[in-house]
Amino acid sequence: MTTASILVSEGPHPPSRGMVAMSCLIIGESAIFTLFIVAYVFFMGRNVSGPTPAILSPPWVNTVCLLASSFTVLFAERAIDRGQMKRFAVLWAITILLALKFLAGTATEWRDLIYNHGLTISVNVFGTTYYSLVGLHATHVILGLIMLSVVLGFTLTGHVNETHAERIKVLALYWHFVDWVWVAVFTTVYLIGR
Amino acid sequence: MADQTFPVPSPLNTERSGNAAFLEWLHSWVVTVDHKKLGILYIVYALLFLVVGGAEILVVRIQLAFPWSGIVSPGVYNQLFTMHGTTMVFLMGMPILFGFGNYMVPLMIGARDMAFPRLNALSFWLTAFGGFLLYFSYIGGFGLYGMGNAPDVGWFAYAPLTSKLITPGHNTDYWALSLIVAGFGTLGTAINIVATTICMRCKGMTLSRMPLFVWLMFVTSALTLVTITPLTAAQIMLEIDRYLGGHFFDPVGGGSPMLWIHFFWIFGHPEVYVLVLPAFGIANEIIPVFSRKPIFGYTAMVAASVGIGFVSLTVWAHHMFTVGMSAASNSFFVLSTEVVGIFTGIKIFNWIATMWGGRIQFTTPMLFCIAFVFQMLIAGLTGIMLSVAPWDWQLHNSYFLIAHFHYVLLGAIVTCVFAAFYYWYPKAIGRKLDERLGKWHFWLFLLGFHITFDIMHWVGLDGMPRSIYTYPADRGWQGMNIIITIGAFIQGIAVLIFVWNMIWSRWHGEIAGNDPWDAWTLEWAAPSPPPPYNFANDPVVRSRRPLWDIKHPNDPDWKYEP
Numbered sequence: 080m081t082t083a084s085i086l087v088s089e090g091p092h093p094p095s096r097g098m099v100a101m102s103c104l105i106i107g108e109s110a111i112f113t114l115f116i117v118a119y120v121f122f123m124g125r126n127v128s129g130p131t132p133a134i135l136s137p138p139w140v141n142t143v144c145l146l147a148s149s150f151t152v153l154f155a156e157r158a159i160d161r162g163q164m165k166r167f168a169v170l171w172a173i174t175i176l177l178a179l180k181f182l183a184g185t186a187t188e189w190r191d192l193i194y195n196h197g198l199t200i201s202v203n204v205f206g207t208t209y210y211s212l213v214g215l216h217a218t219h220v221i222l223g224l225i226m227l228s229v230v231l232g233f234t235l236t237g238h239v240n241e242t243h244a245e246r247i248k249v250l251a252l253y254w255h256f257v258d259w260v261w262v263a264v265f266t267t268v269y270l271i272g273r
Numbered sequence: 274m275a276d277q278t279f280p281v282p283s284p285l286n287t288e289r290s291g292n293a294a295f296l297e298w299l300h301s302w303v304v305t306v307d308h309k310k311l312g313i314l315y316i317v318y319a320l321l322f323l324v325v326g327g328a329e330i331l332v333v334r335i336q337l338a339f340p341w342s343g344i345v346s347p348g349v350y351n352q353l354f355t356m357h358g359t360t361m362v363f364l365m366g367m368p369i370l371f372g373f374g375n376y377m378v379p380l381m382i383g384a385r386d387m388a389f390p391r392l393n394a395l396s397f398w399l400t401a402f403g404g405f406l407l408y409f410s411y412i413g414g415f416g417l418y419g420m421g422n423a424p425d426v427g428w429f430a431y432a433p434l435t436s437k438l439i440t441p442g443h444n445t446d447y448w449a450l451s452l453i454v455a456g457f458g459t460l461g462t463a464i465n466i467v468a469t470t471i472c473m474r475c476k477g478m479t480l481s482r483m484p485l486f487v488w489l490m491f492v493t494s495a496l497t498l499v500t501i502t503p504l505t506a507a508q509i510m511l512e513i514d515r516y517l518g519g520h521f522f523d524p525v526g527g528g529s530p531m532l533w534i535h536f537f538w539i540f541g542h543p544e545v546y547v548l549v550l551p552a553f554g555i556a557n558e559i560i561p562v563f564s565r566k567p568i569f570g571y572t573a574m575v576a577a578s579v580g581i582g583f584v585s586l587t588v589w590a591h592h593m594f595t596v597g598m599s600a601a602s603n604s605f606f607v608l609s610t611e612v613v614g615i616f617t618g619i620k621i622f623n624w625i626a627t628m629w630g631g632r633i634q635f636t637t638p639m640l641f642c643i644a645f646v647f648q649m650l651i652a653g654l655t656g657i658m659l660s661v662a663p664w665d666w667q668l669h670n671s672y673f674l675i676a677h678f679h680y681v682l683l684g685a686i687v688t689c690v691f692a693a694f695y696y697w698y699p700k701a702i703g704r705k706l707d708e709r710l711g712k713w714h715f716w717l718f719l720l721g722f723h724i725t726f727d728i729m730h731w732v733g734l735d736g737m738p739r740s741i742y743t744y745p746a747d748r749g750w751q752g753m754n755i756i757i758t759i760g761a762f763i764q765g766i767a768v769l770i771f772v773w774n775m776i777w778s779r780w781h782g783e784i785a786g787n788d789p790w791d792a793w794t795l796e797w798a799a800p801s802p803p804p805p806y807n808f809a810n811d812p813v814v815r816s817r818r819p820l821w822d823i824k825h826p827n828d829p830d831w832k833y834e835p
Contacts, residue, residue, distance in 0.1 A: 096388040096472040103464040103495075107502040114506035114536060118521060127527045201518030204527045211513055211521075 097249035105256045108219075112260055115215050116267050119208040123272050129203035134196045137269040141184035142261065145220075148177035149258035152251045162241040168234045174254070175231060178224050185217050209268065216264050219257045226250055306390035307805055308379050311397050313701060315372025318401055319365045320775075323768070325408075326360035329353045331765055338758040340746040350742035351425035356407070358428030359448065362544065363455055364404045366686065370551040371462045373693055374490040376701060378466055380796035380803060381484045383475025383812040388468035396461035403455025410447035424448035427740065429537050430511075432522035432530035437515050446515060449508040456505045463497035466490055475795075477814035482834075484794045484817070485568060488575050489554030492582045497547050499586065504540035507533065534596060538589035546585040549681060550578060552689035553620060556642050559696050560624050562792045563639035564631030567818060567830075570623040577616040584612050594665040603662045610660035617653050621646060636790075637711035641692035644719055648684030652677060655730070670740070673733025676726045683722060683764075691718070691771065698775070699789045703801045704782030710774040718767035724760030728753050793818035 123132075155170035189210075192198040200210040230250065233239050239247070302310060333353050336344045345353065375393065379386055387393045410423050422444040426434045435445050470491040474483070483491075511533075513519035520526030522533040561568045568574065590598060590606040598606075624646050633639065655677040659665050668674060691714070699705045732753040737744065744750055788797040797820055799807055816822055816830035 093472045093474070096468045099468040099471050100389065100392075100464045103467050103498055104460075107460055107464075107498040110499045110502040111506040114503050114539075115510075118510065118532060121529065121532060122527070125527060200513070201520070204520045207513065207519035207521060207526075207528070211510065211519065215509075 095245055095249075097245060098252065101249045101252045105252070108256065109260070112215065112263065115208075115212045116263060119212050119267055119272065122204040122208050126203050126205050130192075130196050130198040130205065132205060132209070132268075132273045134192065134198065135209075135269055135273055137265070137273075138184055138188055141181050141188075142265055144177045144184070145181045145258050145261050148174045148181075149255050151177065152254050156244070156248055156251050159239075159241055159244045159247055164234070164240060167239075168231070171227065171231050171234060175224065175227050178220055178227065182217065182220060182224070185213065212264060212268060216257070216261060219260075223254050223257050227254065304394075306386075306394045308375050308387045308390065308393060309701070309803060309805075311393050312372045312374075312376030314397055315368045315375060315400070318397075318404065319369035319372060320772070322360050322364040322404060323369075324772070326357050326365055327765060327768060329357040329360070331761060333357065334758040334761040336742065337744075338755050340744050340748075340751055342743060345742070347742045348425065351427075351740075352423040354740060355424050355427055355448075359407060359424065359452070360404075361682070362428065362548070363452060364400075364407065366548045366682070367459055368400055369690055370493075370548065370686075371459070371466075373555070373690075373697070374466055374494075374551060375462070377697065377796060378469055378487050378490050379473065380700075380799060380807060381487050381794050382470065382473060382478050383795050383808060383814065384469065384473035385807055387465050388473055389465050392461050393465050396458040396465065399458030399461065400455045401458075403451045403453075403458060406447055406451035406454060410444050410451075413443070413447065429541065430533075431537075432511075432528075432533040433524055435511060435515070435533075436523050438525075446512065449511050449515075453505055453508045453512075456501045456508075459497060459501050460505075463494040463501070466494040467498070470494075475812045475814060481572075482814055482817045485557035485571065485574055486551075486554035486794075489550045489557065489578055492578045493547050493550040493554075496543055496550070496582045496585065500540055500543040500547055503536060504544075507536035507540065510536075531596070534593055535589070538592045542589040542592065543585045545678075545681065546581055548686050550581065552645070552686040553578065555689040555693040555696075556624060556645055558792075558794065559638050559642045559692050560627050560646075562696075562790050563634045563636055563642075564628045565634070566627055566631040567793075568623070569626035569629075570619075571817065573619055574623055577619040580616045581613060584609060584616065588613060591660055591665070594662045595669040607660055607662050611657060614653055614657050614660075617649070621650055621653075636695070637706070637708055637715055638692040638696040640712075640715045641688050641695065644715075645685055645688045645692065648680060648688060648722075652680035652684055655680065668733060670738055671733040672729050672737045672739060675739050676729035676733055679726050679729070684726065688718075688722075691715075694771070694775070696790070697796075698778070699782075699785030700796055700799075700801050700803070702779060702782070703785055704778050704780075705785045705789055706774050706778045707782060710770055710777070714767050714771045714774060717763055717770065721760045721763030721765075721767055724763065725757050726760075728756050728760070732757070788820070791824075793821045795819055798823075 151170045151174045155167050155174065158164075158167040158170060198206050198209070200206050227250070230239065230247065302314065305311060305314075330353070332345060333350065336342055336350060375387070378384075407424075422442055424430075424444045424447060426440060426445055426448070430445070430448065433439060470483070470487060510519070510521040514521050514523055514528070520528040522528050522530055524530055557568060557574060588606060588610045590602060591610045594603060594606075624642075628643075655673070659668065659674060659677055695706050695711055732750050735748075735750060735753075737748070737750050785801050787799070787801055789801075790797070795812055795814070796803075798812060812819065816834050818830045822829040822831060
C-alpha cells in the first residue's frame with residue numbers, strides 16, 4: 080500500500096510565545112500611558128491656583144541614565160547569546176545601578192518639589208497629573224527593577240546560562256519599553272508642558 | 274526479615290470516603306491549569322452571575338411595572354441597575370465568552386493547551402476575585418449611614434457623581450477596585466489567547482485555515498488589549514481622586530468630568546465589540562454545520578472582523594452627542610459609527626448566503642443562530658438610527674436606547690451564547706442537552722425577549738427616560754411597562770429551564786460521542802469530554818474543514834482551497 084505524501088507547508092517558524100505575550104502587554108501598557116499623557120496634556124495650562132509647570136527642570140542626567148540602561152541590557156542580551164556569563168552579569172548589574180540612579184533622581188526631584196515648591200498630588204490639577212504620570216512610569220521602573228534583581232540573583236548563584244536567553248530577552252523587551260516610554264513622558268512633561 | 278514488619282500502604286488504595294473524594298475533586302478544580310477546566314470554571318462563574326444579574330433586573334422590572342409602586346426605595350433602585358449593568362458586562366458577558374474561548378481555541382487549532390496555562394489560571398482567579406469584591410460591597414461598602422452599600426453610580430459612573438463629596442463611603446471604591454482586578458484578569462486572558470493563536474497552531478493550521486471562531490477570539494483579544502487598559506487607567510485616576518485628593522474628574526478643583534466621559538467610552542464602546550465579536554464567531558461555527566455547507570465568504574468574514582476591530586476604536590463619542598460637541602466631531606463620529614454598519618452588513622449577508630440553498634437542520638443551536646441573525650439585523654438598524662446625531666439628541670438615554678443595546682446584548686450576544694451551549698455542551702460533558710427542553714427554552718426566550726424589548730422601543734419613543742425609579746401615572750407608559758415586565762419574567766422562566774436542562778442533561782442526556790453534529794472543525798476529532806492532553810497525536814490540517822477531509826477521503830476540501 081502506498082501512502083500519499085502529505086504536503087504540509089511548514090511555514091515560517093512561529094515567534095516565541097514569551098515575546099508575543101510581552102509585546103501584547105506592551106500594547107496594553109501603551110494604552111494606559113496614552114491615557115495618562117492625554118490627561119496631562121488636557122490639563123496643561125488649566126491650573127487655577129498653586130505651582131505651575133514652570134518650577135520643573137528637565138532631569139537630563141536621569142534621562143541619560145535610563146536610556147543608557149536600555150543599551151546595557153541590549154549588550155547583556157548579546158552576551159548571553161554567546162554564553163559569556165561573566166560579561167552578562169556585569170552588564171546586568173550596571174543596568175540595575177542605572178535604574179537605581181534614575182529612581183534616586185526622581186526621589187530627589189519630588190522631595191524638592193514637595194518641600195521647596197509646595198507641589199503635592201492634591202494641590203492642583205498640575206500636581207495631580209504630574210505625580211500620576213511620572214509616578215506611573217516610576218512604578219514600572221520599580222517593577223522592572225524587582226524582576227531585573229531576581230535575574231541578577233540567579234545569575235550570581237550560577238543558575239542562569241545561555242539556555243535562558245529566550246526568557247532574558249522577554250524581560251529585556253519589557254525593560255526597553257520602560258526606558259523608551261520615558262521619552263514620551265519626558266517630552267510631554269519637561270519639554271512641551273513647561 | 275525485619276523490614277517486613279512495616280505496614281506498607283497500598284499505592285492502589287483509591288477507595289476513599291465520600292468526604293475525602295469530594296476534597297480531592299474540589300482540589301483538582303482549584304489548582305487546575307487545564308484550559309478546559311478553566312473554561313468550565315469561567316462559564317459556571319458567569320452563569321452564576323447571569324442568574325444574580327437577572328434577578329436584580331427582575332426586581333427593577335417589578336418596580337417599574339406600575340407608577341409609584343414603591344417596591345424598592347430610590348437608593349436601592351440605583352444600586353440594582355448599577356449592579357445589573359456591571360455584573361452583566363464584566364462578570365457575565367466577558368467571562369462567559371472568554372470561557373468558551375479558553376475551552377475551544379486550543380482544541381480548534383489542535384494545541385495541547387493555551388500558551389501560558391498558569392497565567393490562564395491566574396487570570397481566572399483574578400476575575401473571580403473581582404466579582405467577589407463587587408458583591409462584597411453589599412456588606413463591606415459602608416455608606417453614609419453605616420449600612421452595607423452597593424455601588425449606585427450607574428455602570429458608567431459619570432463624574433462628578435463618583436466624587437468623595439457626592440458619594441461618600443466605599444461603595445464606589447469597591448466598584449472601581451473590582452473592575453481593576455477583573456480587568457487584569459481579562460488582560461491576562463487576552464494576552465494568552467493572542468499568544469496561543471499565534472504560536473500554538475498545529476501543523477498545517479495556517480491563518481487562512483483557522484476556524485472563524487478562533488479568528489474572532491483572536492481579534493477580540495487583540496482589541497481587549499487596548500480596550501480594557503483605558504478603563505484600568507481611568508479607574509486608577511478615579512481612585513487617585515478619591516483617596517489621594519487628586520482633581521482629574523473633580524470640577525471644583527479644576528478637573529473635568531468630560532474627561533471621565535471620554536475615557537469611559539474609549540473603553541466602553543470597543544467593549545461592545547469585545548462582547549459581540551465572539552458571538553459572531555459562535556454563529557460562524559454553528560450556521561455552516563447545520564446548513565450542511567461551508568461558510569460563505571470566509572475571507573470577507575475575516576476582513577470584516579478585523580475591520581470592525583479597528584473602526585470600533587474610533588466611534589466612542591457617539592455616546593456623547595448630547596454632551597455637546599462641535600459639529601465637526603459630531604459628523605466624524607456619525608460617519609465612523611455608520612462604517613461599522615457596513616462591516617456588520619457584510620457578515621449578515623454572509624450568514625444568509627451560508628444558509629441559502631443549504632439543507633438546514635433546525636436543531637436548538639441552529640434555531641438560536643437564526644434568531645440571532647435577525648435580531649442582530651434589527652439591533653444594527655436601531656444602532657444606525659441612534660448614530661445619527663439629531664435623532665440621538667431626541668432619544669439618547671431614553672428606553673429606545675436601552676432597547677437598542679439590549680437587542681445587541683441579549684438578542685445577539687446571549688442568544689449566540691445559548692447556541693454555543695447547545696452546540697458545545699456535548700463536547701465538554703459527553704452528553705447532549707435535551708432537545709425538548711431546548712426547544713421550550715428557545716421559544717419561551719424568543720417570546721419573552723420580543724415582548725420585552727420590542728415594546729421597550731415604543732415606550733422610549735414615548736419619552737420614558739432610563740434610570741428613573743418610578744414615573745407618574747398620567748404619562749401613558751403604564752400599559753407598556755406591565756407588558757415589558759411580563760416579558761422579562763417569561764425570559765426568566767426560559768433561563769431557569771435552560772439551567773435545569775444543563776443540570777438534568779449532565780446525568781441523563783443522550784450520550785454524544787465524539788462528533789454528534791457531523792461537524793468539521795478539530796475539536797470534534799477529540800473524545801468527548803477531551804482528555805487533559807486533548808489529542809493523542811498532533812493533528813495535521815490541510816484545509817479549513819479537517820474533519821471533512823477525514824470523512825470524505827475521495828473528495829477532500831484541500832483539492833479546492835487555494
